[in-house]
Amino acid sequence: MLHGLDSRCAACGAPRFLLAGPNVSLAGQPSRVGGIAASIAGGGVLVMGLSFSAGLFFLLQALFTSAVGLAFALPLAAVTAFFGTLLMLGGRRLRLSGVARRERVQLDAVKALVEHRKGPINALEVSRALDIPEPQVDGLLMQLARERATDVTVDVDAQGHVVYDFEGEQRRWRVLEEEVEAEEAEAESEAARRQRR
Secondary structure (H helix, E strand, C coil): CEECCEEECCCCCCECCCCCCCCCCCCCHHHHHHHHHHHHHHHHHHHHHHHHHHHHHHHHHHHCCHHHHHHHHHHHHHHHHHHHHHHHHHHHHHHHHHHHHHHHHHHHHHHHHHHHHCCCEEHHHHHHHHCCCHHHHHHHHHHHHHHCHHHCEEEECCCCCEEEECCHHHHHHHHHHHHHHHHHHHHHHHHHHHHHC
């Protein structure tokens, strides 16, 4: 997490070096901004180039024949359409790669927070810790729960928040084993008392 120039671990909140790892706050931001800029530039190239091409066609058609106007305007329009489309498509791909990078870093941060927490956690807590909107965090927790479907228990707390417990299955078996061991120890001690009598 980055708050001003203060960089902290997303999982435990400990201070960390600014460039020690990917930052949840800035992940994918350069690609998204660059993609938007490239798309805007592509749109500008298309509008300006095609307008200039049309203007050139009408000017040359007025001065000479329409064949001369087409001879100059069509290649210019084709080059403009080619480069404008490349810029728009490249900008879109760059923007999508930035979004994918941001989602990967956020999912890794949620995983780290869950592993650090080692207990039940809800989307509101993760949202506050990582400064990510709660609906987006809920989607990340659901994605993580799908990846680890056998290790997750999902419940609803008293306030109506969905609570994920990524060690729930292990904890449940551990509790059951402890209960069985306690019952076996009690049965053995009971049997030992009966033998003494």
